[in-house]
Amino acid sequence: ATPMSIMVGVGRGAELGVLVKNAEALERLEKVDTLVVDKTGTLTEGRPSVVAVEAIGKIGEDGLLRLVAAVEQASEHPLAEAILREADRRSIDIPQASDFTSPTGKGVQATVEGREVVIGNALMLAERGIEVAELSDRADAFRDDGATAVLVAIDGAPAGVVAVADRVRPTTPEALASLRADGVTVVMLTGDNRRTAMAVARRLGIEMVEADVLPDQKKDVVEKLRDEGRIVAMAGDGVNDAPALAAADVGIAMGGGTDVAIESAGVTLLNSDLTSITRARTLSAKTMANIR
Numbered sequence: 001a002t003p004m005s006i007m008v009g010v011g012r013g014a015e016l017g018v019l020v021k022n023a024e025a026l027e028r029l030e031k032v033d034t035l036v037v038d039k040t041g042t043l044t045e046g047r048p049s050v051v052a053v054e055a056i057g058k059i060g061e062d063g064l065l066r067l068v069a070a071v072e073q074a075s076e077h078p079l080a081e082a083i084l085r086e087a088d089r090r091s092i093d094i095p096q097a098s099d100f101t102s103p104t105g106k107g108v109q110a111t112v113e114g115r116e117v118v119i120g121n122a123l124m125l126a127e128r129g130i131e132v133a134e135l136s137d138r139a140d141a142f143r144d145d146g147a148t149a150v151l152v153a154i155d156g157a158p159a160g161v162v163a164v165a166d167r168v169r170p171t172t173p174e175a176l177a178s179l180r181a182d183g184v185t186v187v188m189l190t191g192d193n194r195r196t197a198m199a200v201a202r203r204l205g206i207e208m209v210e211a212d213v214l215p216d217q218k219k220d221v222v223e224k225l226r227d228e229g230r231i232v233a234m235a236g237d238g239v240n241d242a243p244a245l246a247a248a249d250v251g252i253a254m255g256g257g258t259d260v261a262i263e264s265a266g267v268t269l270l271n272s273d274l275t276s277i278t279r280a281r282t283l284s285a286k287t288m289a290n291i292r
């Protein structure tokens with residue numbers, strides 16, 4: 001490989017909004033046949049908002065949201081931001097929480113006004129011996145709309161559901177269409193619930209979905225696909241995505257994503273626009289043709 005052509009390629013990439021960190025990434029892009037893509041913050045904007053609050057019993061919507069917001073104050077997850085914005089919108093006074101814990105990829109828990117508040121996915125509640133059937137039934141309607149259902153329990157009893165929805169990035173459908181036209185298989189990878197993931201995938205025409213994936217398992221999915229002989233690119237934005245980005249043949253970080261993701265990837269999409277992947281692949285093919 002002549003360094004000159006690579007340098008020209010890297011320069012052209014920058015003009016296209018694609019920051020190429022290493023030459024191998026540029027070389028491999030054209031050969032990629034499978035794109036694994038994180039859902040939240042990559043296919044979607046990653047700035048979700050609360051679309052519904054359902055409270056069980058007499059606590060009421062605002063009463064439930066008050067306790068949930070108290071716990072989420074200590075979390076930096078986008079779901080927490082959405083919940084705090086909604087509490088603010090409703091002018092709810094948020095009490096203090098103590099004994100906060102947050103098992104990654106599952107949820108958050110704390111004590112608020114002497115009550116034990118557990119918030120998160122079904123696993124988060126089930127692991128604490130909380131009955132999730134009733135909450136899951138209520139959650140399914142939201143999940144089928146593509147929203148993330150945050151389950152809430154107070155003192156060990158089911159207390160409600162907060163539905164949070166994130167918009168698909170406007171450039172995502174076009175990006176997927178051109179990748180598909182190029183023969184690239186797209187796999188959605190998410191820590192979110194299978195039902196939510198399937199609803200979003202259906203809307204986007206994505207056929208392969210890996211859902212309910214814990215943060216430390218995202219990398220395993222990439223490795224499994226590589227073991228099948230595929231040339232795998234992984235696109236993601238989060239801290240959770242970093243090991244998977246590093247494990248892929250080409251790691252692609254969203255420019256608006258976390259620093260850890262950007263550091264773990266060979267390529268960064270400066271404008272967080274997935275259509276740049278196709279442009280970068282064309283550039284990769286041209287660069288390699290110049291070298292051969």
Ligand code: ADP
Pocket residue numbers: 039040072075076077079080104105106107108119120121148149150189190191192193213214215238240
């Ligand atoms: P993603 O891959 O979609 O970015 P994460 O791995 O960060 O998801 O989280 C997986 C799931 O864990 C979320 O869909 C949510 O149900 C739950 N969860 C994680 N953090 C929180 C939080 N702060 N509040 C409520 N639920 C949470």
Ligand code: MG
Pocket residue numbers: 038039040041042046236237238
């Ligand atoms: Mg993400």
